[in-house]
Each structure stands twice: as structure tokens, then as C-alpha cells.
Amino acid sequence: GAVVSQHPSWVICKSGTSVKIECRSLDFQATTMFWYRQFPKQSLMLMATSNEGSKATYEQGVEKDKFLINHASLTLSTLTVTSAHPEDSSFYICSAPFVSDTQYFGPGTRLTVL
Amino acid sequence: AQRVTQPEKLLSVFKGAPVELKCNYSYSGSPELFWYVQYSRQRLQLLLRHISRESIKGFTADLNKGETSFHLKKPFAQEEDSAMYYCALSVGAGNMLTFGGGTRLMVKP
Numbered sequence: 461g462a463v464v465s466q467h468p469s470w471v472i473c474k475s476g477t478s479v480k481i482e483c484r485s486l487d488f489q490a491t492t493m494f495w496y497r498q499f500p501k502q503s504l505m506l507m508a509t510s511n512e513g514s515k516a517t518y519e520q521g522v523e524k525d526k527f528l529i530n531h532a533s534l535t536l537s538t539l540t541v542t543s544a545h546p547e548d549s550s551f552y553i554c555s556a557p558f559v560s561d562t563q564y565f566g567p568g569t570r571l572t573v574l
Numbered sequence: 575a576q577r578v579t580q581p582e583k584l585l586s587v588f589k590g591a592p593v594e595l596k597c598n599y600s601y602s603g604s605p606e607l608f609w610y611v612q613y614s615r616q617r618l619q620l621l622l623r624h625i626s627r628e629s630i631k632g633f634t635a636d637l638n639k640g641e642t643s644f645h646l647k648k649p650f651a652q653e654e655d656s657a658m659y660y661c662a663l664s665v666g667a668g669n670m671l672t673f674g675g676g677t678r679l680m681v682k683p
Contacts, residue, residue, distance in 0.1 A: 502676075503674060504618075506671065506672065553617075553618070555618075564620075567616075568617065
């Protein structure tokens, strides 16, 4: 089956620093990947659609200059949280569609900003 | 804009009891509806989708366009069904998902 991985699984950083999160489709290619954010005890909220070879599409209210997305290849999308602040602490999850457009989700990355 | 509502944050039942997790959606067109499940310490995974009309792990869900609902049902709950369940909706191309708030199902022995 299709597998999506994320790295790192947990990152702790100081306020003001930037953090990069990777999302990889391990055994399939994905021209599109999706980034979600999940706050504790809340549901997943779509942040942006990552498009291979073109700019990402951001959801309303998501700052594109703060959450930089780069879809460098058909198997890799990265999300960079720039100048992170404590309110950015959250669980970030990516997904990619495969066969019948079923979404396969990564295990998530827990970001803690001190 | 589309919206998915799961009215119950927590549903607790005894093993062997019937289970129904409610999901209502708002969208004027023809959406595609899904149920995703997240077991403890595991990633989100697809449980079923309405176009497949199949039963997975004993769960079924029927799309009711009149009531704009997609409730998830299982006649006899098992302890291993305890998990977080999310109803989600996809519209048009692009496959982006709009999730409901989730329902935690606890099946007691």
C-alpha cells in the first residue's frame, strides 16, 4: 500500500527560528500533497495544497509568507514554519492522494515552539 | 463553503452494543464523503467512502442527500473499535478534504 512519511516526528525550537518539515511519498508519486494543522483535541484544518512544479495554494487565513511550501519533486513536499512563535505549536500532518484519489496520511510532526 | 459537523465529541458504548456516529454536511453540490479513523498512536487512515458502498470492519455508512448526512454505523461494537473517527468531505478536483470535529468512540468491556 501507499506510505507517506514525515520528518521529523517531533521538533522543539526557540521562538523566532524557522523549522522545516518534510513529507515524502515513499512508494508512489504525488503531484499534489496537502498540509493540515491539528491543535490539541481539535480536528484537522487544511492549510494549503502543495503542487509539484508550481506555487502552493493556501487556504483563507493561512499566511503564505509564514508557512513556506516547496514541492521540489514528485515524492517530496516541505513545509517551513518561518519565525516560529509559541502559537504555531501544533501537530502538522501531510497527505497525498493515491489510487482512486484516496488520501494517505503521514504520521504527523509535532512542533513545539518555546 | 462546505462544512462537516460531528455533533458528538465522545461516544461511549459497551462491547456488543450498536454504534452510530453522526455526521452532517453542508454543500450545495454533490460531494464525496469519507470516514477516517485514527487509532491510538497511529496515523489517520481511511475507513470507508460513500462511493464504494462497502462494509469495512463491520462499519457501514449511507449517504442521505435529503438529510445531508453520512452516519457511520456498526451493529455490534468491539473494544478494538475504540478510536477517533473523523467524517470528511471532498468536492471537485483536487481532493482536498474538509474534516468534521471528530468523535472519540470508547467501547467498554
